[in-house]
Amino acid sequence: MDNTIINESVFSQLLLDVGEDMLPALVAVFNEETTERISDLQALMENIDNSKVAQSCHSIKSSAGTYGALIVQQHAEELEVMAKSNSTGEVQVKLPLLISSLQDAINALALRCD
Amino acid sequence: METQLFAKQYPLTLDSISEVRRLLSTLCHQLALEQAEIDRVTLVLAEYLSNLYFHNQASANWFRIQLAGVKGNWYFAVSDCGDSFNPYQMDVNDIFNGQLLTGGMGLALIQKNNRSGSYTSHDGINKFTCPLKEQTKKLKVVIVDDDRILLYAYQSFLQHDFVVHMFSEAAQAFKFIEHEGCDLIIADIHMPEMSGFEFRLKVESCDKGALTPFVFLTGDDDLSIQEQAAEVSIDGYLIKPITKTSLLAVCTRVIRRTNQLALHYQQRVVESLSRPFKPSLPSTVGDWHFSLAHTPACEGGGDFVFFHDYGDSKLLILGDIMGHGPVAKFHSFAIMGYLEGLITSTSISPTELLSGLSKRLFLNQLLENSMLTCIVVKLTGNQCEIATAGHPQPYLLHQEGFDVIDCKGTVLGLLPNEEYSAVTIQLGADEKLFFYSDGIFENIDRNFGCIDSILTGIKGTTAQHILDQLWLRFESLSPDQLNDDATAIVIDLNNK
Numbered sequence: 375m376d377n378t379i380i381n382e383s384v385f386s387q388l389l390l391d392v393g394e395d396m397l398p399a400l401v402a403v404f405n406e407e408t409t410e411r412i413s414d415l416q417a418l419m420e421n422i423d424n425s426k427v428a429q430s431c432h433s434i435k436s437s438a439g440t441y442g443a444l445i446v447q448q449h450a451e452e453l454e455v456m457a458k459s460n461s462t463g464e465v466q467v468k469l470p471l472l473i474s475s476l477q478d479a480i481n482a483l484a485l486r487c488d
Numbered sequence: 489m490e491t492q493l494f495a496k497q498y499p500l501t502l503d504s505i506s507e508v509r510r511l512l513s514t515l516c517h518q519l520a521l522e523q524a525e526i527d528r529v530t531l532v533l534a535e536y537l538s539n540l541y542f543h544n545q546a547s548a549n550w551f552r553i554q555l556a557g558v559k560g561n562w563y564f565a566v567s568d569c570g571d572s573f574n575p576y577q578m579d580v581n582d583i584f585n586g587q588l589l590t591g592g593m594g595l596a597l598i599q600k601n602n603r604s605g606s607y608t609s610h611d612g613i614n615k616f617t618c619p620l621k622e623q624t625k626k627l628k629v630v631i632v633d634d635d636r637i638l639l640y641a642y643q644s645f646l647q648h649d650f651v652v653h654m655f656s657e658a659a660q661a662f663k664f665i666e667h668e669g670c671d672l673i674i675a676d677i678h679m680p681e682m683s684g685f686e687f688r689l690k691v692e693s694c695d696k697g698a699l700t701p702f703v704f705l706t707g708d709d710d711l712s713i714q715e716q717a718a719e720v721s722i723d724g725y726l727i728k729p730i731t732k733t734s735l736l737a738v739c740t741r742v743i744r745r746t747n748q749l750a751l752h753y754q755q756r757v758v759e760s761l762s763r764p765f766k767p768s769l770p771s772t773v774g775d776w777h778f779s780l781a782h783t784p785a786c787e788g789g790g791d792f793v794f795f796h797d798y799g800d801s802k803l804l805i806l807g808d809i810m811g812h813g814p815v816a817k818f819h820s821f822a823i824m825g826y827l828e829g830l831i832t833s834t835s836i837s838p839t840e841l842l843s844g845l846s847k848r849l850f851l852n853q854l855l856e857n858s859m860l861t862c863i864v865v866k867l868t869g870n871q872c873e874i875a876t877a878g879h880p881q882p883y884l885l886h887q888e889g890f891d892v893i894d895c896k897g898t899v900l901g902l903l904p905n906e907e908y909s910a911v912t913i914q915l916g917a918d919e920k921l922f923f924y925s926d927g928i929f930e931n932i933d934r935n936f937g938c939i940d941s942i943l944t945g946i947k948g949t950t951a952q953h954i955l956d957q958l959w960l961r962f963e964s965l966s967p968d969q970l971n972d973d974a975t976a977i978v979i980d981l982n983n984k
Contacts, residue, residue, distance in 0.1 A: 391732035392644040403640045432678055436707040437637035439729030447729075 379475075379482040384442030401483045404441055408476050415473050419466075427465055428457035431472070443479040446472065491861070491926060493562070493878040493899045495554040500568070505537040508553050511902060512564060515555055516620065518810065518859035518899070519562060525621055529564065532602045532618050535594040536566060536575070544570035559926050559972075563619040572609040575599065575616075626651045627671035627743060632661040632687065633705070634679045638728070642674070642705075645732040646739065658682035662690050662697075669696035672743055677706040677713060688720050699750075701742045705730065751787065757814045758788030765821060767793035767975055771952075773802055775982045776867055779952040781959040782975045783966075789973025790816030790858075791925045794827050798835045801868040805841075806977060808879070808925040810859040819858060838864035838875035842897060842908040846877065849901030860900045863923050870981055872921055875910040882923035883943065884913060885954060885978070890922070890943050920951055920980040927972035928962060951978040 389397055411430060418427055431454035438446035449472040456464045494515060498504035509530050516526040533553075540548050548570025555564045575598045598605075605618045629650040631642050639654045646652050653670065655661035658679055665673065673691060677684035684704055691697035703724035704717055717725050723742045726734070762784065769778040780793065790809025796802070805827065809819045823845075830836065830844050841864050849860065861878040874882055878899030883890045895911040915921060928939065942961050948954040955978040962974065 387731060388641075392641070396644045400637075400640050400644060404637050407635075407637050429678075429680075432707055433635045436728035437635055437641075440638060440641050 379443065379445060379478045380486065381442040381444045384439075384444070385486065388441060398487045401441075401487045404437065404483060405480050407437075408480055412473055412476050415469060415476075419469055419473075422462050422465055422469075424457040424460050424462060424465060427469070428454050431457065434472070434476070438479065441479070441483065443475070443483075446475045446479050449475050490556050490558050491878065491880045492554060492556040492896045493859075493861070494902060495552065495556070495896065496898070497550055497552040500537075500541055500549050500551055502541065504551075505534065505541060508537070509534050512553070512555070514902060515859075515899065519620070519622075520811065520858075521620060521622060522625065528601050529618055529620055532598055532605070533564065533566070535597050536616050539573070539575070539594070540566075540568055540570055544568070544573060547571050557620075560622055561619070563617055565615055565617045567613055567615045569612055570614060572614055574607045574609075576605075576607055628653065628668075629672045629674065629739065630655065630661055630665060630670045631674045631705075632656075632658050632679070632684075633676040635676070638676075642735065645735050649736065650739070658684070658687040658690075662687065662694075665691055665697045665700070666694050667696075670700060672739055673697070673700055673702045674705050674739075675702070677704055677708055677717070685716065685720060688722065692721065699746075701746045703738060703742060705735075754787060754813050758784075758817050761814065761817050761821070762788060765792070765817075765824070767791060769793060769795055769804070769977070773797055776802060777951045777980050777982065778804075779950075779955040779978045780975070781955050781977075782973065783963070783970055785812050785927065785972045785974075786969040787812040787971075788814065788817050789927060789970075790820040791927065791973035791975040792820040792824055793975065793977070794824060796831050801835050801866055803831070803836070803838075803841075804865045804867065804977070804979075805862060806879075806923060806925060806975060807860060807862045808927065808973070808975075810861075812972060816858065819854065819860070822854060823860060835866075837910065838866050838873055839908040839910045842875050842877050842900065843906060846898075846900045846902070846906045846908075847904070850904050850906075854901070861926070862900060865921070865923070865979070867979070870914050870916075871912055872915055872979070873910050873912045874921075875908045877908060880924060880926050880939070882921060883939070885920040885922050885943070885946075886916075887918050887947070890940075915979075915981045918949075920954055920978050922954070922958075922976070922978050924976040925973060927970065927974035928976070951980040954978050 392400060411434060414430060431450040435447050435450035435454065438450060449468065453465060453468050453472055456468060498508060512533055513526055513530050516529060537551065540551060548568045551566055551568040553564060553566050555562060557563050575595045578595045602618045608615050627650050629646055630653045631639060632655045633639050634656050636656060639656060643652045643654055653664060655664065659682055675684045675687055688702060691702065701723040703726060704722055705726045705728060707728040709727050714725065724738050726738060767780060767782045769780045771778060782791065789812050792807045794805040807820065807823055809816045826845060826848055830841055842862065863874065863876045863879040863882060866873040874893060874895050875897060876895050877897045881895055882893045884893055893911055893913060897908045898906050924939065942958060946954060946957050948957060955976060958976060
């Protein structure tokens, strides 16, 4: 798996698809929504609700993939499976990794738009 | 030669200004212009006429409005006898800060909204012209996804080619589709409140959504969801994440396929309707020879021909309903029905017929979103009495060439009590009367010019001979499939 925070080829394609003018606005929406999701996930850390974790991860994996945040996508996919199978112990271990990768993605995307 | 759809002179009063603004709006709707374009031209007209009324009334006490052009290149023109005042020669930046703006002249609005317009003054008559623009409609796509990040990405993928309406809630999207309709729906499956499957069923049950192509775009790649999706009637299934290229390709493919099917069914309906009503004329009645050529549009058009023999006179009508497909066809049959009703045992004149038809159409608003142009020819002895309503002018063909017959009238159904005037010509030996529907313009290269270019150099002894040459020339300039019906008629008289 590509271990860069933002996959270069996916991001370049996105840049090509939407154009330089639109990209900052898209990244701004990504950062805004993701910050909200991080806060929701942090709340779930206190009291694991597998159904909510699965729902959140389902959304995260698609948007992360579109922006080239493939590490986030990978964590979200794995967590969704764990949460759906009620593997609460595994979810507890994996969730902080997802939160941290989301924060990394926000920072990396913000840098790309500076 | 351009066609005049409407021309009238009015006293310069506020009531007249309001009346012509309404008429222009009606005509624009009939010409199927976009609402934004209708708003633009009516604003330009209102601003120009208000200026005339409020600032030039001392010298201008009337104005004349005309809507004319050729299909796809229409314009309106206002003429008046006031003091010459060219709105394009004013510096609107100065006006914005000065006295004229507070005087409400709105020159900046005229300049901004009618950049390709013109203003001329000759012999004490000023003429202000505003071209009407037919815009290519962008198709409307509705996207529903509870993920705002993805919604914005999809919008930027599609906004160049479509008008995109985004919704994060399926219920809101449904309300929009129910009222506005759209050309394509793309929806997520996994959404809170209402799932994509429930949304699909709701859309299917409403009039404006039932036939709209529908694509699921989902992050669910598990088999059970795909199996469930296979059970509902959808046109595409996409797995997220998706690139612009794949999303555009699917949108284009699905819309093209839906349009292809619609066109195919439409052609079947039009074909079955057209067979018994194909425009036709007897080749000879008394001393008159008729020849007719007609090529239908691929989607079916609205040209119709009506003939009635009173014995000592004959009545011939060529009509053209703007628009294509079954609706245009249906309208043309309805008009034929009206004509049957108007024709009695007593001979009717072309002007009476057009006035009667116009009155009926005004009253029942059959053509609210379409337009009927018409030419009526009454043949008595060697005389042709001709009246037209928004129709291209007829031609007199002779050995030396051809002359346009000056015969104009307002498009039908626009005004409550419109009167028409007729022109009578005597058809001499070797002379022929030629008239046509303006589908000819729609189908040939606009740069080719006008009907004059088709007529130049055409000579022949009989009406049929002339028409054969003319049609050969027209067909060599036309594409394989016509966008609009094209009809031409040549008449001559055996009076030797």
